[in-house]
Amino acid sequence: MENELVLDQVGKIFDDGSLVLRHIDLRLAQGTKLSVLGPSGSGKTTLLRLIAGLETPDSGNIFFDGQRINDLPPHQRRFGMMFQEFALFPHMNVHDNIGYGLRMKGFSRDRIQVRVKEMLALTGLSGFEKRQVDALSGGERQRVALARALAPEPRLLMLDEPLSSLDRVLRKRLLAELTAILSRLNITTLFVTHDHEEAFAAGSRVIIMNQGSIEQAGRPDELVQSPKNQWVREFLGL
Template identity: 65%
Template structure:
C-alpha cells in the first residue's frame, strides 16, 4: 500500500536546547488509522502541530503524496485537526459551527447546506442544527467538533485527545461511534491519546512516545506482550 504521509528525521528543540521531538520517522499508508500514545509532555501534540503546519521542525522533512509540505501554510495543506477543547464558537449554532470551514473557503450558504446536512447525518446530530453550543452535552459538542473538522473534506484527519474531557463511560460510547464513522470514511487518521485503551480501539497501529522519541511501534498485541524495555512494560501495565 502506498504511503501517503512520510515524516523523515524530524526534530525540534526547546529554547533550552532539550529535545521536544527527537529524530521522528514515520510512514502512514493511505486510509490507515494510527494511534499516537504516550504520557503528557512526550511530544504527541507537537508532532500533530508539525504535520498541521502550526509549528515547524528544526530539521527533517514532512511529505504528503510524495511532496514536501514544510513550506505550505496550514490552510493550504487541507488537513483537519480536532483540538482537545473542541474550539467551538459559543455564539454560533450547530449549523454555523459545522459550516465554518466551508465559509472560510468562500463557499456560498446554498452550497454549504447539503454538506452540513451530510455531516449532521454522519454524526447523528439531525435536529440539532439550531441549537447553541452551551445547550449541548459534552458528547454532543464532541460530535459537532468532529463534523466541523470533516466538513471541508480534509485529506488527513488529526484528533488531539478528543475524548479526554469526558467521563469514562461516555468516552467508551463515543469512541465506538468515532471508530464507526472513521471506518466509513476511509480517511487517513492520526489519533493522539494518553490512554492505551483508547489508542488500541482507535488504531490498528500504535506508536508509543516518550521524551520526544518513538520508543516502540506496532500492534496493540506487540506493545502489550512484547515491550522492548521496562519503561514500556510499566506504562502499558
C-alpha cells in the first residue's frame, strides 16, 4: 500500500546492554493518526528515533512505501519531526523558520516564498511572516513549528510530546487546534504522549508502551472498554 509504514519485530539494544525495544510490530496505512502512549522510559522516543533514522534497529525491519529503510539516512526518508517546546530558531522570523528545511534542500527563493505562504494559510498565520518567533504566543509558536515540519511535504509526521512543557489549560486548547489542522491532511502522524486523555484525543488508534513492548493496541474506546490487564487498567486510571 502506498506510503504504508510497517515495523516487523523491531528491537533496539543500547551499548550498555539495556534492551529498550523488543518485538515491535506496527502497520499504519497512509493518513493514520496514531498516538504512542506510555510512561517515562517505556521507549516512546526511541521508537520515533528508529522510524526517523536517528537510530538503527538491532533486530527486525522497518518498511515505508514498500521499501526497507533500516539503513536509509534520515534526510532520505523525508519524514518530519516536531519536538517538545517546538525548538524554533529564536533569531529568525516566522518566514525563515518555516522555510528553513526548504533552504537546506536548496529550493529557490521563489519556491520557498510560495510554499511558506501555503503553510501560513494552512495554520492560520497569514500576515505573520516578518514577526520574530519570541514575540509570539504559545499557540502561535506551535503553529509555526507545525508549519515548519510540514513545509518540506514529509511523507510522515512525528510529534514527540509537543505540548508537555505547557500548562494544562493551554495544552487542551493547543491539542484541539493541532488535531484540527492535522485531520485535514492525509499524512500519517505518530503523536507521543504520556497522558492518556491527550492520546485519546490525538489519535484514532493508540499503542500503549510498557518497558519497551507494546502492551496493548487499539482504538481509544476499545482500550477503555477492554483493558487487557491490571497494568493497563491502572495506567489508564480506570
